[in-house]
Each structure stands twice: as structure tokens, then as C-alpha cells.
Amino acid sequence: MNLLAPEKVGGKIVEWHSCLMAKDIESAKAARDQALIAVEKMKPDDKMLAYYQLISMRHDLLTNQKNTTEWNEVERKTEEYLYFMYYYVSGQNEFLHGRYKSAIRTFKIAERLIEQVNDPSEKAEFYQKLGISYYRIDQYSFASSYIEQALEFFEKQSLYKENELVCKMVLAAIESELSRFDSAESLFKELIELSKPYPFRRGLIFYNMGMNRLAQKQLEAALSCMEQALSIPEHARAINGIKSRFYVANIRLRLGLAVADLSTIETEIKKLKLDEFSARSQVVRGLYLDNDLALVESGIKKLEDNQLFFECSEVCEEVAQHFELKGDFSTALHYSKLAIAKKKHQTIMGIEKSLSV
Structure with missing residues (x-):
């Protein structure tokens, strides 16, 4: 079974949360059912599950008139944190659908409530997501600032090595797009070493390293990177594997080399929209x-x-x-x-x- 992305499930929870904020009980009941179905199909994500559980508790208390006093106490303690989660998860959903400016606007509202977040790892993940959103619209100064805030935490925590890899990969991409290719290459080489225990991330690093070399018109070097990415099964099976295969075909054509049937790749691209x-x-x-x-x-x-x-x-x-x-x-x-x-x-x-x- 294909599991749902936590960000997509979060969109369903946000709809439910919106109904509760509006005290629209009937709509909230319908939204709860949709959220439950989505959560049961979700990829493991403790944070999204915790958000679901908090909203579930608020739903139960709001619909049980006997627990008015208990409801008021829970609402008082959790209201600002839940508002943070509402805007944070809403921003994640916008990001998932490629609406990056909308994601940033929503994240910025969440940022005003960041002091309600006691977990430093949660703050770091928020800054990481906001930094990547700014990267998506070429606001490199803002992107670097937020990514570096996130990285300050992740580098000190052995449990967050994949987050560290993602942050450094974004910084490398920024260097590349600013035509600071040597600096980008240096970062990518560091990431190749750091990513050995994480094959999925390692494949993405080879892919992005290939894009850096392609930007410099180093076609043979770019081709080598794409082929190395595809040699990693976790990358080859993922959606980015299709992208790597496309660039292998593209580069080989540019070099005047024989190429596998492009039609197969085009069919997969169409299927995945x-x-x-x-x-x-x-x-x-x-x-x-x-x-x-x-x-x-x-x-x-x-x-x-x-x-x-x-x-x-x-x-x-x-x-x-x-x-x-x-x-x-x-x-x-x-x-x-x-x-x-x-x-x-x-x-x-x-x-x-x-x-x-």
C-alpha cells in the first residue's frame, strides 16, 4: 500500500481543526472521519500523529458538554501551541503543492508563535522548512539565514544527521546558483562522505552534485554523478530516479552518445504528472x-x-x-x-x- 505523505495528512487535520475553531460541530465530525482515514494511511510521523491526537482531544472535549471546565483548562494550556501547529502544518501543505510564497506567508504567522514551542528540535525543523521555502523563490539571504539557524542545532545532535544533510545540501545548491561552483563542489564532496549511512539521501546528493556540474556545462562529470545516483536502489526506485534517468538521456544526447529509448522515460514522466x-x-x-x-x-x-x-x-x-x-x-x-x-x-x-x- 502506498502510504500518504504526512504533509498531505496534515491538510486533512487542518481542515478538522478549522471546523473546531469555528465551533462547527457537524462539519468537524465529518472532517474528523476524513482525518482518521488519512492518519491510518500515513507514513510514520510522530509530530503529525501528536497534532492529530491533540485535535482529537479538543474535539472530544468540545462535543462533551459535561466537560466544560476541563475543556477551558485544556484550551488555555494548548491554544497558542495549537495555533502554531495549525499554521505550520498549513504551510507544509502549501509547500507540498508547490505554492511556496503561500507557504512562506503561512510559516511567518507560525513564526510569531515559535516561543510556544519548547522542543528545540521542533524549532530547528521549522526553520529548515522555512529556509527551503525561501530557497524555492530565490531569496537566498533569507534561505541561508534560516537554514543556518536549523543547522546550528542539527550539527550537535547525532539523531538528526539526515536533517544536517538536507540543510547542507540546500546551502550547496545556493552556492551553485550564485555561481560559486567551487564552494558548492566542496560542500557536495563533504556530503558524499557524510551520507554513506543514508542511501536515499546519498542518491539525492549525487543527483544535486550532477546538477551543479551541469550548470557549469561539465557534461561528462554531470553524467557520472547521475549514473552514480542511479546505482543506488533507494534513489533509482524513487521519483527522483526518473529525473536522473531523464538527465542521463539528455546529457548523452548532448554528447552525441547512444541513448536508451526516451519514450519509456516520457511515459513514466506523464504517469507521475x-x-x-x-x-x-x-x-x-x-x-x-x-x-x-x-x-x-x-x-x-x-x-x-x-x-x-x-x-x-x-x-x-x-x-x-x-x-x-x-x-x-x-x-x-x-x-x-x-x-x-x-x-x-x-x-x-x-x-x-x-x-x-
Whole structure:
């Protein structure tokens, strides 16, 4: 059975919590049933389970008129913490659906209540999530600040090594996108060593290291990283395994090497509804296989329609380089200008970045 992401389950609990805050008992009962079904299918997550249990207790007390005194006491003790959880979990749900600016707005409300959180690990995880959200919309100063706050805790705690890996991976990605490639490479190499006990994270680190090298147009080195990522079963089986396979095909085509059937990868991308990679595959097919500029334009438009301007800029740079190598400098110049124009949109709209965490 495919288990539900805790963030998705949290969305159901938030709906239930909203009904309780509105004292809408009938709607709360229906929302509780939906939340219970979701919790039973949830991936293990102690924090989300604790949130569910607190809301369940509030529901029981609110609907039992005999416990008015007990209800008031519980409400007084837990109200501000539960408001924190309400906005924190709401932000997680927004993040899960790629609505990063909305996630940040919701997280910032939660941040006002952070003093109600007594557990330092919970605070650190909150700062980590807020930092990643800022990264997603290119606000690197804010992203680094929150990630470093989280890292200050995680580095001192042996139980949170995976959180440490995630934080350092985000910092490495920021260095890469600021064109500080040597610094990014150094961080990624450190992460390769640290991630040996964590194969899933290790696969993601190789993937993101490959993206750093791809940004520098080090195609052979990028290909090696993607292939190393795919050699790890935990990565190959995950959704990011499909992304790595796409980049292996993409890079091999750019290098003029034989490539496995792209159609199989395209079918999996379509099945998983990966809009970004659906658009990218159109560009790749149009550019290297079908010699169809209309297909390239269609892929670029799909990225624009989804407001994936960072990815659109990357693709346009690739198209420009392709035509430059062919000696078609007029077309190359057109796509170079388009890449610059799309890059200017990065800080305006929330976008889905290439970093995978």
C-alpha cells in the first residue's frame, strides 16, 4: 500500500481543526472521519500523529458538554501551541503543492508563535522548512539565514544527521546558483562522505552534485554523478530516479552518445504528472531527435505557463548552446536573450527549483 505523505495528512487535520475553531460541530465530525482515514494511511510521523491526537482531544472535549471546565483548562494550556501547529502544518501543505510564497506567508504567522514551542528540535525543523521555502523563490539571504539557524542545532545532535544533510545540501545548491561552483563542489564532496549511512539521501546528493556540474556545462562529470545516483536502489526506485534517468538521456544526447529509448522515460514522466520534466522532454525530443523547433517552443511555453522561469532559462540556454555549436548564431542569440529575460522572472514568482530534498 502506498502510504500518504504526512504533509498531505496534515491538510486533512487542518481542515478538522478549522471546523473546531469555528465551533462547527457537524462539519468537524465529518472532517474528523476524513482525518482518521488519512492518519491510518500515513507514513510514520510522530509530530503529525501528536497534532492529530491533540485535535482529537479538543474535539472530544468540545462535543462533551459535561466537560466544560476541563475543556477551558485544556484550551488555555494548548491554544497558542495549537495555533502554531495549525499554521505550520498549513504551510507544509502549501509547500507540498508547490505554492511556496503561500507557504512562506503561512510559516511567518507560525513564526510569531515559535516561543510556544519548547522542543528545540521542533524549532530547528521549522526553520529548515522555512529556509527551503525561501530557497524555492530565490531569496537566498533569507534561505541561508534560516537554514543556518536549523543547522546550528542539527550539527550537535547525532539523531538528526539526515536533517544536517538536507540543510547542507540546500546551502550547496545556493552556492551553485550564485555561481560559486567551487564552494558548492566542496560542500557536495563533504556530503558524499557524510551520507554513506543514508542511501536515499546519498542518491539525492549525487543527483544535486550532477546538477551543479551541469550548470557549469561539465557534461561528462554531470553524467557520472547521475549514473552514480542511479546505482543506488533507494534513489533509482524513487521519483527522483526518473529525473536522473531523464538527465542521463539528455546529457548523452548532448554528447552525441547512444541513448536508451526516451519514450519509456516520457511515459513514466506523464504517469507521475511531472510537468517540468514533461516540458523538458519535449525540448529534448524536438532538439536532438525530431529536429522540430515547434516541439522545442511547445516545451518552453509549457514551462512559462507553469511559471517555471528558472527552468525555462536553463532550457533556453541549452537550446542556444545547441544552435551555437551548429553555427546558427542568429537562432542561438534569440534563445540566449530569451534565457536572460526568463531569469529576470525568478525572483518575481514562486518556482520549483532543481534541488531535490
